[in-house]
Amino acid sequence: MLTLLKSRRVLTATELSKKFDISVRTVYRDIQKLIAAGIPVITLEGRGYTLMEGYTIAPVQFTEKQANALITAQHLVKNSNDSSFINEFEEALTKIKSVFRSSVLEKSELLHNKIHVFNNQHENVSSNALSEIQLAITHLNYIEINYRKADDPTITFRKIEPYALFSTYQKWILIAWCHLRKDFRAFRVDRIQHFKILHGQFEDRKFSIQDYFASCPYDM
């Protein structure tokens, strides 16, 4: 219940009862036990339950398979060719590994040395912007970039509104509203020569990546 409450803003007793296949009445009682045990479960009368902002749950236990999945993901992330993304993932994984049981940790390190992901790209592609761009997407912050197109050595300055990211052939593509072109454009992250996240927030244009793919091949 704590894990679910931590992952969602508000959960009703009905949702919790369905998730754990128990009665709603039992959920109410269990919630009261959590509160009595000092867990800061907040009751939103008529709406459901939530956890106090900032409350952290004691580390969970990972199974060997779950640990192996994380180690495999680590190899895939290393091929993402964005150093900011790789660094953030490595730091997160270090924290996660700290709660592995010693036996699981030992096995996961063994697996780490037995996995290899081939990088098939022929271009020397790298970037260091993905983590910052992700923040700009979720915070609706403008970005100023100096961008170089594939077939044009000229570098153009653009102010963009970042909306979505996708990865193809180990290249990260940013879809953003370009104030220069007055339209949505796709930018390869590794071709962004310089970028600056602005404090100003743009108005959400209700962009849908599904609709974008359905209507517009990306232009780089």
Next chain:
DNA sequence: GATATGGTCAAACGTACTGC
């Protein structure tokens, strides 16, 4: 017997909607 769980009921509360 103690404990956990499930079911029902009434009361209280918050939210959304409607009409004025």
Next chain:
DNA sequence: GCAGTACGTTTGACCATATC
């Protein structure tokens, strides 16, 4: 904007059943 209403949800009380 305000009041009334319907609906969903939580809470407490009570009792029944299952398990250890």
